[in-house]
Amino acid sequence: MSESHPPRPPARSPVHAAAATDEWWRSAVIYQVYPRSFADSDGDGVGDLPGITSRLSYLGELGADAVWISPFFVSPQADGGYDVADYCDVDPVFGTLADADALIARAHELGLRVLVDLVPNHTSDKHPWFLAALAATPGSPERDWYIFRDPDPADPERLPNNWPSVFGGPAWSKAPDGQWYLHLFDSGQPDLNWENPRVRAAFLDILRFWLDRGVDGFRVDVAHGMIKAPGLPDFAHTAEDLQAGVIPTHAAPFWDQDRVHEIYRSWRQLLESYPGERAMVAEAWVQPHDRLARYVRPDEHHQAFNFAILSSAWSADALRTSITDSFRANDSVGAPTTWVLSNHDVIRHATRLGWVGDEATPQLGTRVPTPNPELGLRRARAATTLLLALPGGAYLYQGEELGLPEVLELDAHVRQDPTFRRTEGAVLGRDGCRVPIPWERHAPAFGFSPSGQSWLPQPTGFGELAMDQQEGVSGSTLELYRALLATRRSRSLGTGALAFVELGEQVVAFDITSEVGVTHVVLNLGVADWPIPAHLQILVSSSPTVTDRLPTDCAVWLADHSA
Template sequence: MTPRKDRSVADTPPTRRHENWWRGAVIYQIYPRSFADGNGDGTGDLAGVRARLGHLADLGVDAVWFNPWYPSPMADGGYDVADYRGIDPAFGTLEEAEKLIAEALDLGIRTIVDIVPNHISAAHPWFAAALASPPGSPERDRFWFRPGRGPDGCEPPNNWPSQFGGPAWTRTKNDDGTPGQWFLNLFDSQQPDLNWDHPDVRGEHEDVLRFWFDRGAAGVRIDSAALLTKDPGLPDLPEPVGSAVPAPHPYTDRDDLHDIYRSWRRLADGYPGTRVLIGEVWMPDMERFARYLRPDEMHTAFNFDFLSCPWDPERLRASIDTTLAAHRPVGAPATWVLCNHDVTRTVTRYGRADSGFDFATKAHGVPTDLALGTRRARAAALLTLALPGSVYVYQGEELGLPEAEDIPADRRADPMYLRTGGTDPGRDGCRVPLPWSGTEPPYGFGPASADPWLPQPADWADRTVEAQRADPGSMLSLYRTGLRLRRAEDALGDGPMRWLDSRPDVLAFGRGDAFACVVNLGPDPVEPPAHRELLLASGPLDGDRIPPDTAVWLRI
C-alpha cells in the first residue's frame, strides 16, 4: 500500500487540532481480539473496530491505542511479534488498518500503535535465521545466546527469572539433536529478547516507527520500555536489599536506555503535527521514572503507582501528589489509569477488602462486592477525568465490566496462567470480549453463530452498550457526560490543580477558578463546599450531602 504521507494529524477537526493534544487527551485502549468481531469467526478484528467507531466518537475520546495487531503466533496475546509491518490475518489487512486510521481521524480520533521493542516472536525471520546459524554467527548476535553453566552446560547462564514464572532462559537443540546454547527470554520462551547493543536492532525499530508514522499513526506506546538494554556481562541478579535489587540493575532502567529514546524523539519530531512516544515504565523510583519524560525523550508514560493504589484517601492523595511532583521538573503531564489489559478490572478490584493491585498477590477466588466496586469505580472515573493531564480508558471500563473470574481452565490462554500451573489466574479475565447488544452471549460481539475466543459471562445483559445507552444512570452515560463536560471545561485536562480544605477521608481539589471535584472515601455523608451548580455526580446524593464512595463535579 502507498503510505498515507498526504494526511497528518494536523488534518483533524478544529476542536482537536493542536500540537499539544496529548497533554490532556482521553485515550481509549483497544484490545483488538476482544473489541468487536466483524467477520464472525469469534475473534475481534479491524472490521469490527471500523463498524464501532461511532461508539468511540459518541463517547468523546481523543485517541485510541491498539494493543499489538501484527502477525503473531499469539503465544502472549500478540506481544510475540513476527512482523512489525503487517497485520495479523485474524485481524485483517494492512489496507484495512490504513482505512481505520483515516476513518478514525475523520471523527477527530487519533491512532496510537503498540511497539514491542524488548523481544520478538520465535517465529520472526531474524530468530529463525539465528537458530539456523552456528554459535558466534552475526545472526545470533542480534539476541542473547550463551552457553550454559554446570555440567555439560545444563544450567541457565544466570539466575534471571522470567516475568511469567520460571527461568528467563531456554535451551536450543543442535542439528544433531544434542543440547545447544541458551537464549534469553524475560517473558515467554516464544519471545526471545533482542540485543539492543546491535545496530541492526536499533535501525530496524527506527524504520518501524517511520513505517507507522507514514501511515498516519499519531504515536506509539512502547511496551516494557525500561527493559531493553542489558548488562553485557549478564551477571547474576543480586539478592534484594529490602524490597529492591541494588543498582545498577542488570536489565531494568539502565542509563543507556535514554539514548535510544532520544533518537526516537528526534525521529518523531521530524513529522508534521505531534507524534507522541508513550512509555510503559513500571518504576517505583519516581525520580528515575521522570527521567524518561525529559523534553527530548518520551512525551508521557503510564502512571502505575496510581493504577495499583487502593481505594484509600491517604494513599490516593499521596499518589497524586507524588505523581505531579515527579512530572513538574521535566514539564511533562501526568497520566491516570484505572485498568488495562494486564490488571484486574476496576469494578472487581475496588470491591475487595484489599483494593490495591499487585501481580505478586493475584490469586483465584478473592471475594469481591461488585455493588461496592461499581460505586467506587464510578467515583474513580470522575476523579481521574478531573485530575491534571491525560486519561486512559480501557475498553469495557465505560461499561463497568467486572473481571470474568469463572473462565474454564481449558479456555484460558494467558501464559501467566499456563506457566504457573494455574496458580496465577492470569489476565484472561480482563480480556473477555465486549458485550454490545442482546440478552445472551455473544451479546452482539459478532454473529450469534460464532463462539467468542473467550467465553462471556451469562449475566452481562444489563452491561451491553445497547442497554446502557438507553439508561441515563448507567456507567456508559456517566462516562459520556463526563467526557463531554471535560471537553467543555477549559480548566480540565492539562494544567494546575489545588487541594481544597476537606476532611482527611475526602479528596477535594479545584481546577481553574470555578471548578471543583470532591470525592468522599469516608464512611459518612459529607457536606460539599459552597457552590453555584452541581455539574455531575457519580451516584445519588443524600439530600445535598455526598454519600460514601461518591464523587461530584461542582461549579464553585
C-alpha cells in the same frame, strides 16, 4: 460573651500549575482497544480491524480524543499478539494492511488520533530474525540480534544467571544446539539484543513504516526493558521484592537501565521530523517516581503511563500521596502526568476495588477473594470521577465505561494467558480482563460476533451491562463516562492547575483552575456523608442519587452557581 467569627475557608495547597502549551497529548483521553475482544466482523469469534472501524463512531460519541490499539501484527498469538513475527504486516486473524489503512483514515475523519502498540523488547520465536539466528552458528552475526549464552561445560544445565521470567519460571531456555537464549517473558518471546546497532536501525525503519501510513504515535511495550546490565549479573534480590516496591526498579539488572534512554532520544528525533505532533507513551512499570520521569524528559517520550493510582490502596492518604508525588516528578521535567485505572494486564478496577483490604492488588495471584460487585462498581465510578478530573492525559480500557467486572470464573481449558501455563495454574493470569465486551443484550455473543462465537466465553451477566442497555439511560455507567468526558473538555480540566483543599482526613478534595473557572473535585472516603455547600452546583456525580450530601465512596465535580 464570646466574639463570633465567620468560618475560615479551607486551606489550599498548590500542587500543579496549568499547562503552558496545548499539544494534544498533554491532556488527551485515549481509549485502549484490545483487538481480539472489541468487535468481530467476520464471525470467527476473534475481534478484527474492520470490527474496530465499525465501532469508531462510538468512541467519538463517548468523548475520546484518540484510540490506542494493542498489537495486530503477524504473530503466532502465544501472548495475545505481544509475540510479533512481522512488525510491518497485519495478522490474517485481524485483517490486512488495507484494513489498517481504512481504520486510520476513518479515525481521522472522526477526529480521533491513532496509536499503535510497538513491542521492542522481544520478538516471537517465529520471527525471521530469530529463525535466522537458530539456523546460524553460535557467535554468528545472526545470533547477535538476540541474547545467547554458551552453556557451562562443567554443568550444561546450569542457567547463565538467576533472572526470572515475568510469566513464571526462569528467563532462559535452550536452543536446539544447546546454547541458552534470554526471554524475560515467555520462551516464545526471545529478548532482542539492543546493543546491536542493526537492531536499532531496524526499529527506526519500523517506526517509519507506520508513521508513513499515518499513525499518530506509539505505545511502547515494556519501555523500561531492552538494555541489560553489562555482563548480565545475577539479580541480588527477589521478584517479590521488586513487585512489592521494596527496591527501586533499576536495582534489577534487566529493568530501567540508564542507557535505555539513548534509544528513545533517537526515536523522538524521528517523530519530530514528521508533521502533526506524533507522540510516544511509555509503558514503564518503574519506581520511584523520579525514575519514571526520566522517560518523559523533553527529548524522549511524550507520556508515560502513571500506574500510581492503579496500584494505590483505596485510602485518602494513599491517593493524595500518589497524586502529589506524580505531579512533582513529572512537572520537574515539563511533562504531563498520564493517569490510568485499568488495562489489558491488570484486574478491572470494578472488581479490584471490590476487594475490601486488597484494593492495591493489580493482578490475580494464587488467592482469589470473593469481590463485592456493588461496592466494586461504586468505588470504580468514584475512582474514575477522580481520575478524569486530574490535569494531564488519561487512558481508558475498553469496557470500563460499561462497568465491566473481571471475569473470575474461567475454566482452565479456556485460559490462554502464558502466565497461567508457565505457573501451572498457580497464577490465573490476565484472561479475565480480556473477555470480549458486550454491545447488544439480545444479539449473538452480545453483539461482539455475528456468529455468536467468542474466543473467551462471556458470562451471562454481561448482557445486562451491554452498551445498548446503558445508552441514553440516566445514571448508567456509560452515561457517567460521557458526562465526565464532556465536562472535562468543556471546563479544560486536562490543562488546568491543581490545588488540594483541606476538607478532612478521609476526604480527597482539590480545585482545578482553568480559563473557564474553578472546578471543585471531592471524593469522600469517610464513614459520614460530606455536606455539599449550598452555593455549589453539581456538575457531575459518580452516584446519580447525590443531591445535598456526598456519601462514602462517591465523588463529585462542583462549581459555584455564579460561574
